[in-house]
Amino acid sequence: MQPLDNTTADVTAVGAVEPRRAHFARPLELKSGAVIPAYDLVYETYGELNAARSNAVLVCHALSGSHHVAGHYADNPKNVGWWDNIVGPGRPLDTDRFFVIGVNNLGGCHGSTGPSAINPATGKPWGADFPVVTVEDWVQAQARLADHLGIDSFAAVIGGSLGGMQALQWTVTYPARIRHALVIAAAPKLTAQNIAFNDVARQAILTDPDFHGGHFYEHGTAPRRGLRLARMLGHITYLGDDQMAEKFGRVLRAGSFQFSYDVEFEIESYLRYQGDKFAAYFDANTYLLMTKALDYFDPAHHRNGDLVAALAPATASFLVVSFTTDWRFHPGRSREIVNALIGAEKNVSYAEIDCKYGHDSFLIDDPHYHAIVRAYMENVAP
């Protein structure tokens, strides 16, 4: 039956959602040794926490994500959560069974305490004074959010890319508090090439004259040129090579060479648009911080590179997923995680999804990929 009035139909399966804010007055000691005296985390939840408080699923975001995982805002229906296609009633992360939580990480720029928030000690934005946070620090902060919500143990923690690294970290930092980890399009640590891409992105921001040593807020400006370049570079690494060729090829906007440095190829237009869009809303200091968290992530670092030993404390079961066209964290990187988990005698399943969208495939509504996540989650006790 057709709805009588299309405007009354929900635009998302989850429906309208509202972000919430939790304040943490207890200081958080970071891996760097720095201490954040107090902080806020902004989060959203979908579905209902059951009476046993056992059906919570934490969704960890990647570099540019946020707490807004699913649903839309009543006052802005176009603002749909970044992973709405996988979360909702009847979806692979089924909110009829699970209580799903999205949280903006510490250092973020979507409402949680971060470089663009006011430092109570100075009354000015933290800026460059905001300490460098790591994946371990995020997991610690997320655990405090779980405490705040009365959740002893998560049915599952799930994330893609940097989010997958958080899910992996959860299993070793709080083995008793996580029963399943879904580690998607991730890697056990960055390669030199990965770090190199991140550093070029950082250099673009750090050398922007509008950066002002990270204290650009008080100058009423932002290093948008640098952030734009960083995003353009990052975006190239998120896309599949064939996908780019198929979508843009060598198509020229004007149909012929203009012998100028203006936008000529469609790919240039696309990347500049993406860069501008991102630079208009994302915080440059948060971008710097997120890329450092990626660079530092290496659970085997303190074990002389022995990932099997590093993962030994985990008691969770794992689903690891990679994508054939992901060259940023190619399937071999996921296999490193899988092999270490086998070596550490953990329960692990691994799927390699044939999907053309490169690293960003993890965000795509690919039927086989979603069927895999669904099948795995159906065997997770709520």
Next chain:
Amino acid sequence: MNASAVLARPDFEVIAGWIAPGERVLDLGCGDGSLIRYLAQTRRVRGLGVEIDPRNVLESMKNGISVIQMDLEAGLAGIGDGSFDHVVMSQSLQMVHHTEQILREMLRVGREAVVSFPNFGYSLHRQAIAAGRMPVSESLPYQWYDSPNVRFFTMADFEDLCAQRGIEIMERRGFDGGRLVTEDPNLNASEAVYRLTRAGR
């Protein structure tokens, strides 16, 4: 795989009999995970399946089996030596090109290996060849042009290879239509199951 579904019973029971309760078992070419499920139910094994076919990976996961998607033709690189008690390959050895490599790999990552395969030397298969036709039977249910099998060998051929490559045959069973064959299995068995280890262990 159709073949393993049809012939599931006899080799499942034999394999279960060779595996001690609670062992770690790797099943290469696990299909929908039914062998691991059977071993988990009967022997409480901690099982892991390996499949290359995405549909079978999904089916195994639906069955609640741990499964990793991997191409056996590339060996078992990355899986540590001795990670498993038993490495099983049920009705899949004839589908792998690199036969020697996979046997070596099975006995590297596992203490023991179990393989089952259709016996090309079975009397009905010999009769088909003698009549000038490729055999099609319950254990070789495919036409020559659509068969997933890439290696065709008899029990005697397999035993020669084991002898040449330092693989000790601990036990073997031959079956015909689910019935145990005791007399001249290379002639009378349509399906063979072997329990293997490295010679001199």
